[in-house]
Amino acid sequence: MEAALRSKIRDRYIAARFAGIAKCSADLRNFERTIKAARLIFEEDRGERALELLALAIEEDPACEPTRLAQLELAFLLHDASLFGEAAREFRQLNPQSPAWGEVARLGRTLAPDVELFGPSQAPGAHEHYGAWPEMPNWLHASWDLTPEVRATDFHRAVMASPPTGVAGAGP
Amino acid sequence: MELELLPSCTVSSDELAVFARRVAVLRDAAGVLTPAQMAAQFMELHIDLQRFVGELQRSLVVSSLDWTDEDRAIGRWIHDMHSRVAQIGRSAMERARTEDEEAAFLLCALTFHYMGECEKWDVALHAHHEHDFAALHALMRWAISSGRARDHNPLALHGRSISCTLEGLYFRVLMLARFSAGNLNAKQIEILDAWILTWLPVVAAVGEAPPGSALRVDLDSSAGLQRGPRPGPGPSLYLPQEPIERAYRSIVHAFHEGRMLPPEGLSSELRVEEHVAVLDLVRKGLDESEEVPRPRAARREVSVVVEIFIGIAEIVREARNPSAHLSGAMALRSVKAITQGGTPGHERPIEEIYDQQRRVAQMLDRSERGMRIEALADSCADVAPGDVIGVKVDGALHLGSVARVTPSSSSDGLTLGVSLFGLASRLVRVVPAGEGPGEGVLLMFVGGDDASGRHDGFLVGERFFSEDRVLDVALGPERFSLRLNRVRDRGRGWILAGFEIV
Numbered sequence: 001m002e003a004a005l006r007s008k009i010r011d012r013y014i015a016a017r018f019a020g021i022a023k024c025s026a027d028l029r030n031f032e033r034t035i036k037a038a039r040l041i042f043e044e045d046r047g048e049r050a051l052e053l054l055a056l057a058i059e060e061d062p063a064c065e066p067t068r069l070a071q072l073e074l075a076f077l078l079h080d081a082s083l084f085g086e087a088a089r090e091f092r093q094l095n096p097q098s099p100a101w102g103e104v105a106r107l108g109r110t111l112a113p114d115v116e117l118f119g120p121s122q123a124p125g126a127h128e129h130y131g132a133w134p135e136m137p138n139w140l141h142a143s144w145d146l147t148p149e150v151r152a153t154d155f156h157r158a159v160m161a162s163p164p165t166g167v168a169g170a171g172p
Numbered sequence: 173m174e175l176e177l178l179p180s181c182t183v184s185s186d187e188l189a190v191f192a193r194r195v196a197v198l199r200d201a202a203g204v205l206t207p208a209q210m211a212a213q214f215m216e217l218h219i220d221l222q223r224f225v226g227e228l229q230r231s232l233v234v235s236s237l238d239w240t241d242e243d244r245a246i247g248r249w250i251h252d253m254h255s256r257v258a259q260i261g262r263s264a265m266e267r268a269r270t271e272d273e274e275a276a277f278l279l280c281a282l283t284f285h286y287m288g289e290c291e292k293w294d295v296a297l298h299a300h301h302e303h304d305f306a307a308l309h310a311l312m313r314w315a316i317s318s319g320r321a322r323d324h325n326p327l328a329l330h331g332r333s334i335s336c337t338l339e340g341l342y343f344r345v346l347m348l349a350r351f352s353a354g355n356l357n358a359k360q361i362e363i364l365d366a367w368i369l370t371w372l373p374v375v376a377a378v379g380e381a382p383p384g385s386a387l388r389v390d391l392d393s394s395a396g397l398q399r400g401p402r403p404g405p406g407p408s409l410y411l412p413q414e415p416i417e418r419a420y421r422s423i424v425h426a427f428h429e430g431r432m433l434p435p436e437g438l439s440s441e442l443r444v445e446e447h448v449a450v451l452d453l454v455r456k457g458l459d460e461s462e463e464v465p466r467p468r469a470a471r472r473e474v475s476v477v478v479e480i481f482i483g484i485a486e487i488v489r490e491a492r493n494p495s496a497h498l499s500g501a502m503a504l505r506s507v508k509a510i511t512q513g514g515t516p517g518h519e520r521p522i523e524e525i526y527d528q529q530r531r532v533a534q535m536l537d538r539s540e541r542g543m544r545i546e547a548l549a550d551s552c553a554d555v556a557p558g559d560v561i562g563v564k565v566d567g568a569l570h571l572g573s574v575a576r577v578t579p580s581s582s583s584d585g586l587t588l589g590v591s592l593f594g595l596a597s598r599l600v601r602v603v604p605a606g607e608g609p610g611e612g613v614l615l616m617f618v619g620g621d622d623a624s625g626r627h628d629g630f631l632v633g634e635r636f637f638s639e640d641r642v643l644d645v646a647l648g649p650e651r652f653s654l655r656l657n658r659v660r661d662r663g664r665g666w667i668l669a670g671f672e673i674v
Binding site for chain 2: 007017041044154157164165
C-alpha cells in the first residue's frame with residue numbers, strides 16, 4: 001500500500017515536472033528519449049533541471065550505462081566537479097569493465113585533477129565544447145548533422161516574413 | 173443560520189459568533205490581565221481557533237470547486253479573526269516587553285504567526301494591498317535587542333508542533349507577503365507556507381550582504397523583502413540562500429522517493445501539480461538571488477487603450493479574424509478619461525472607460541518583457557495568474573502570461589502584470605502528418621529574439637502537445653516538418669512548446 005502510494009506520487013511528480021517528456025517513472029527507461037530531452041533542457045540554460053531528469057532516470061534504471069554517461073558529460077559541461085566525482089565513482093563501481101572509463105577518467109582529470117580515481121593529472125585540454133566535437137564523447141547524443149539547425153533558421157525567417165495578421169501556411 | 177461549505181462542511185453562524193466574542197473579550201481584558209495571564213489566555217484562544225479554523229480551511233482549500241459567496245464570506249471571517257488576534261497580540265506584547273519578557277516572547281511569536289495567516293488569506297481572497305511592515309519590524313527589533321530572536325520554542329501550528337524562532341516566524345510573514353503578491357493561488361500559498369514552516373529552524377539571517385541578490389529587509393523601514401545590498405547605511409537583515417537551497421533540494425529529493433514534505437497537514441492533501449508549480453516559483457527566486465543585482469528592465473509609462481484576449485481560443489480567434497478597431501465612442505471615452513483625469517480610472521468611474529464585452533483595458537506601462545494593464549474587474553473576473561493572454565496594441569497582438577492579478581490601487585478594476593513570451597507572434601496552419609490535405613490546425617507561433625530560431629515556440633493546449641505528432645507546414649514554396657519536443661513555459665491549459673525540425 002505504502003509502496004503503491006509512493007510510486008503514484010513519484011509518477012505524478014515526474015509527469016508534472018517533466019511534462020511532454022515522461023508521464024511516469026517507467027517512461028524514463030527509454031534512455032534515448034530521456035537523454036535527448038535532458039540535452040534540450042540543458043541547451044535552454046536549465047542545467048539543474050536536465051541533471052534532475054537524468055537522476056530520475058538513473059534511479060529508475062541504475063544499470064543503464066548511457067544514462068550514467070550522459071549525466072557525467074552534463075556534470076562536466078556544468079563544471080560540477082563534486083557531482084562528476086560522485087557519478088564517476090558510482091559508474092566505475094557498476095561498470096568496472098566499461099570501455100567508456102578511459103573517456104570518463106580523461107574528463108575527470110580535466111575537471112578534478114586532484115582526484116586519484118582519474119589517474120595522474122595531465123595538462124588541461126580544450127574540452128569546453130559541447131556537442132559533437134571530436135574531443136568530446138557526445139554521450140548527450142548531440143547531432144553531428146546541422147541540417148535541422150539550418151532548417152530551423154529557415155523556418156523562423158519564413159514565418160516572420162509572413163504578414164502579422166491572418167494565417168501563415170497553406171498546409172501541404 | 174447554517175452556512176454550507178464545500179464539499180460538505182457546515183458551520184453555524186452561532187459558532188462564528190462565539191469565537192468573535194472570545195476575541196472581543198480577550199481584547200477588552202488586555203488592560204486588566206497581567207502579561208503572563210494575557211499570554212496564557214492568548215494561547216488558549218490560539219489552540220481553539222487553530223482547531224476550528226483548520227477544519228474550515230481544509231474544506232475551502234482542498235476543494236477543487238470554485239468558491240461560493242458563502243465560502244468567501246467564511247474566508248473573510250477567518251481573515252478578520254486573524255487580523256484582530258494579531259492586533260491584540262501586538263498591543264499585549266507592547267506592554268509585556270517592559271514587564272514580563274517570557275510573556276512578551278510568546279505573544280511576539282503568536283503575533284508573528286497571525287500576521288502570517290493574514291498574508292495567506294489575502295491571497296485566498298485576492299485582497300492584495302499596500303503593506304506597511306513598520307510595526308512588524310518594530311517587534312523584530314525588540315526580539316533582536318532582547319537576545320531572544322533565535323531562541324527555539326515549540327509552537328502548535330497547523331496541527332503540528334514546530335520548533336520556531338521569532339526570527340523564523342518574522343521572515344515567514346515577509347516571505348508570504350512577497351510571494352503572495354498576486355502570483356499564487358490559495359492552494360499554492362498553503363503549500364509554500366507548509367515548506368516555510370519546515371524551514372523555520374534553519375532560517376538565520378545575517379547582517380552583511382551575501383554575494384548575489386539575496387533577499388533583504390530594512391528594519392528601519394516599512395517595506396517588505398527586497399533584493400540586493402542596501403544602498404545606504406542602516407540596520408538590515410539578509411537571508412542567506414544556502415539553507416533554503418538545501419531545503420529546496422530536500423523537497424525535490426522527497427518527491428523522487430515518492431514522498432511529500434511535510435508528510436502530514438493540509439498541504440499533503442493537495443495535488444502534486446500544485447506542489448510542482450510552487451517548486452518552480454521557489455527555484456526562480458533562488459536563481460534570482462544568485463544573480464548579480466541588476467536594475468529592473470526599464471519601464472516606460474504609457475497610456476494606451478488596448479484589447480485583451482484570454483486563453484488560446486480567444487487568441488487564435490482574434491489572430492484569424494482581427495476585430496475591428498475600437499469604436500469611435502469608446503476611443504473618445506478613453507481619450508476623455510486620459511485628458512480629463514490623467515490616468516483613466518483615477519477620477520472617473522471605471523465603467524465609463526472600459527468596454528465589458530470586448531475586454532478593453534488600459535495599458536499603464538511596459539518594458540521589453542512585460543506590461544502592466546488595468547482592466548474592468550467584471551470583464552476580467554475569470555483571469556488568474558498563469559492564464560495565457562493576448563494584448564492587442566495598435567493592431568499588433570502580443571502574447572504572454574498573466575504573472576499577477578491585483579486590485580487596482582486607483583479604481584475598482586484589476587491590475588494585470590503580464591510577462592511577454594517573445595518578440596512577435598504569427599498564426600500558422602499546420603497539418604498533422606498522415607492526415608492528408610485539409611484544414612489542418614491553427615497554432616500560434618511565438619518568435620524568439622534569436623534569428624536562429626532556437627528560442628521559437630508554439631502556443632498549444634496540453635492535449636495537443638501530448639499527441640506528439642509530426643506537423644507539416646507549407647510556407648510559400650518551402651515545406652517543413654516539425655515536432656513539438658519540450659515545454660518552455662506552461663500555465664493554466666496552455667504550453668509554450670519548443671520544437672525541432674525533423
